[in-house]
Amino acid sequence: MKALINTSEGLIFKTVADPSPAPNQALVAVRAFSLNRGELALLAARTEGWRPGQDVAGVVVEAAADGSGPTPGTRVVALVEDSGWAELAAVPTARLAELPDEVEIEQAAALPLAGRTALNTIRLGGNLLGRKVLVTGATGGVGHYQVQLAVLSGADVTAVARSGADYGAAKAVPSITDAEGPYDLVAESSGGESLHHAIAKIAPGGTVVVLGTSSGAKAPIDVYDFIGHEGARLVNYMSYADPSPINRDLQTLSKLIAQQKLTTDLGFHADWTQIKVALDELRHRTFRGKAVLTIQ
Known part of the structure; x- marks a missing residue:
């Protein structure tokens, strides 16, 4: 599969081995992912072969071996630790949620980290x-x-x-x-x-x-x-320390999108080959809302 790898020379596309999911992980074909401002700092700090990517949406191609989570063919949104900017991602089922039919993949990709942060800061x-x-x-x-x-x-x-x-x-x-x-x-x-x-x-x-x-x-x-x-x-508030169940938060946000009670503002939308353009525009705040990139 193809994946984005961060190097001292910047991001590069590279062919790498497909993920080998753990028993509690589903294998997801990533169809879209979004960028977060915090990832700019991570890219600057982790330059030796790090694989970035937290917000992903796509389709389950292999269900978790332990029986948890959705079946193959199910559209999902997920918040992963890293390695999400790739054609495939191994995702713990506790970190993903099934998408309602009304929610588009691009909308879903814009939700995980930003949406969950918003949800739980307002709850405070x-x-x-x-x-x-x-x-x-x-x-x-x-x-x-x-x-x-x-x-x-x-x-x-x-x-x-x-x-x-x-x-x-x-x-x-x-x-x-x-x-x-x-x-x-x-x-x-x-x-x-x-x-x-x-x-x-x-x-x-x-x-x-x-x-x-x-x-x-x-x-x-x-x-x-x-x-x-x-x-x-x-x-x-630190998102990584938030104890709220990720799958439940993503379900809540997805349902609000489906009910048209919540909207995503896609300020930048392009194919993932435009990743460097997207990161540069995010860095310079040239758009509002979220940047979403799609994988064909």
Whole structure:
């Protein structure tokens, strides 16, 4: 099979041996995969034969030997540890979900890491019915899902979205400084000064979920920053440490797509031969939403 391999000279296509699935793994023919910003850092750090790829969607060609998971021919979406940018992937059945007929493969490929991050960061806000939520980075891969999921939860959502896309939010503002608090939940992915503003706009007892530092800036925080915001909490979210069952989260997200309650914003869509173009545009933020590449 063909796979993308990372080297000191960059990504290359290479013919490698087909995966040999463990008993709890299904063999999946990958039809599409999406890119995540975190993979840019991994590609820069792992240059000696590493095989990247986390978000995949495709068709089961060989069921797991232990009897778990779907049968051959079933369309699935999956979140793998690595090696997903390939024609075939061995996927633990606990990390995949069957796709409803209404969900296209490209839509599904955009879901796993970003969708699951959005789902579980919004959950950290608890009952959001009638509460105020602020989402920074709302046009990003995670942010556009966070806005929609918060709206579905019954929240009054403000999206920080310079492009003007609001994804159903009650209000869209170009900068966090323009957001009118206080908020019961702030999903903060920018870091730096944005995190300072998030704390300044959180309601007493509210929650600031810190899930990224896309600005690249650091933000020293002082206990006195919380005067007037007593009882507010900062929660750090790391996707790799999330205990929520992956297959169940992917089922939830897929059903929302099928019910047209959640949409994927495919800002870049091309054949996987365009991987370097896609990565360059992701690096320079030339599109909003997700980049999805298909394997013919």
